[in-house]
Amino acid sequence: MKILGIFLICIYSVCGQDTYKGLVVDKVTKQPIPFVNIGVQGKRTGTVSDEKGLFYLYLDETKIQSTDIVQFSSLGYQTIEMSVSNARYILREHSKIEMRSENIILNEAVVSSTLLVPIIKPVGYRSTDNNNFGYWKDNKALGGELATRIEVNNQKRKLSSLEFEILENLSDSLLLRVNVYDIGDNDGGPNQNLNKSNKNILYTLKKHEVIVKIDLEPYNILVNSSFYISLELVKRYNNKPVGLVLAAADKNDEHIKRANNKPIGLGMTIPEKSKGTYRRYASQGKWIKVSNINMAFYLETKQLVSKDKAKKIEDKQKKDREKRRIVSGFTIFKGEVIPNVNIYNSRTKETSFSDVNGKFQIHAKKNDVLFFTRQGYNKVSLKIGKERALNVLMQL
Incomplete structure (x- = not known):
């Protein structure tokens, strides 16, 4: 089995550390x-404030200098920077950080003299096996992120949704944030945040979720060139160590680099436009x-095209759907139908839900494996044979 350890959040010894408790507030409203x-x-020392603005910051004297810069940043607010020595004094004496709001810069509206309509244009990457993955591990370093470059043409589009696959989650609940970044001049990775809505894109990840789809429409994020999209760990809801594993895209001829017998990255020959993670x-x-492999971040975007072009695209998509085999049935527990069961095809990555009557439909062909998940029930997996109708018995 090919294993790619893309991301490791390190645990640091508490020896030589000072812990500072603080509160971040709006300078005007308090x-x-x-x-x-x-x-x-630029260091591996950081955290994220909680819902009440409280935070704990660990400053390790053996790893940082008094002249290093502590930075506070948040959507909709001016960034604050101060030296480590000043931060120690302020947090020790006052423990309150006041941030000023910044002027809101809205994404511009798209105006055209031609009658245009929006069409869905998928971009990004999907995985067809579980051999490559990225992960968060242990219980420190909130604010850690995984980011992958998404290649698009130079045509303005709106981001509609983000989808990714969970391979393993040891935590009951985790709070994740989606960030979208532009590409700097030298493309040294993510640059400026493109979310101008001043609203955080947050998602509470529950245990046993397999495919996650996050609605990006309310944030009106527009891009007109390639960009980076990331997932950030901002909160864990218990004291259990974090063990979150996400699917990465598939590549061949990988060579795993190792340190202390632990996978830390990957090197390989790749297409020029595949910029990695x-x-x-x-x-x-x-x-x-850390890798030339991309995380399996899959997005739906909306582009404006002429009505004629939109109709051609929709007709083709309809014909493609009609050619695909549909499996249907009911999700049942103790003789009663169960609604809102998530059905997931591990080959196609398609997802569906059972309706209020417990009925579901999903595209699948012979030998596909379907997973059925719902909070409070055990995950059920079924390998599809020749049948097109089947009932699934759920268990608590």
């Missing part, structure tokens, strides 16, 4: 600011390229 990124620039260990940390 209201707490949740989920602020706080950390030492970057990570940073904690808030405000340095972006580092």
Whole structure:
């Protein structure tokens, strides 16, 4: 089996560390600011404030200098920077950080003299096996991120949704944030955040979820060239160590680099436009390229095209759907139908849900494996044979 360990959040010894408790608030309203990124620039020392604006920052004297810069940043607010020595003094004496709101810059509207309509244009990557993956591990370093470059043509589009696959999640619940970044001049990884809505894109990941799809429509994120999209760990809801594994895209001829017998990255010959995956260990940390493999981040985007072109695309998509085999049935528990069961095809990555009557439909062919999941029930897997109708018995 080919294993790719893309991302590792390190646990640091508490020896030589000072722990500072603080509160981040709006300078005018004095209201707490949740989920602020706080950390030492370019280091592996950082955290994220909680829902009440509270945070704990660990400053290790053996790993940082008094002249290093502590940075506070949040969507909709001006970034604050101060030296480590000043941060120690302020957090020891006052423990309150006040942030000023910044002027809101809205994404511009698209205006055209031609009658245009939106069409869905998928971009990104999907996985067809579980051989490559990225992961968060252990219980420190909130604000750690995995980011993959998404290649698109130079035509304006709106991001509609993000989809990714969970291979393993040891935690009951984790809070994730989606970030979208532009590409810097030298393409050294993610650059400026493209989310101008001033609203965090947050998702609470529950245990046993397999395919996650996050609605990006409310944030009105527009791109007109290639970009980076990332997932960031901002909160864990218990004291259990984090063990979150996400699917990465499939490549061949990989060569795994190892240190202390632990996989840390990957090197291989790749197409020029496949830019791979970057990570940073904690808030405000340095972006580092760790692999030429892309995370399996799959997005639906909307582009404006003429009505004629849109009709041609829709007709082709309809014909493709009609050619595909459909499997249908009911999800049942103790003789009663169960609604809202998630059905997932591990080959195609298609997802569906059973309706209020427990009925489901999903495209599948012989030998496909379907997974049935719902909170409070055990995951059920079924390998499809020749049948087109089947009932699935769920278990608590």
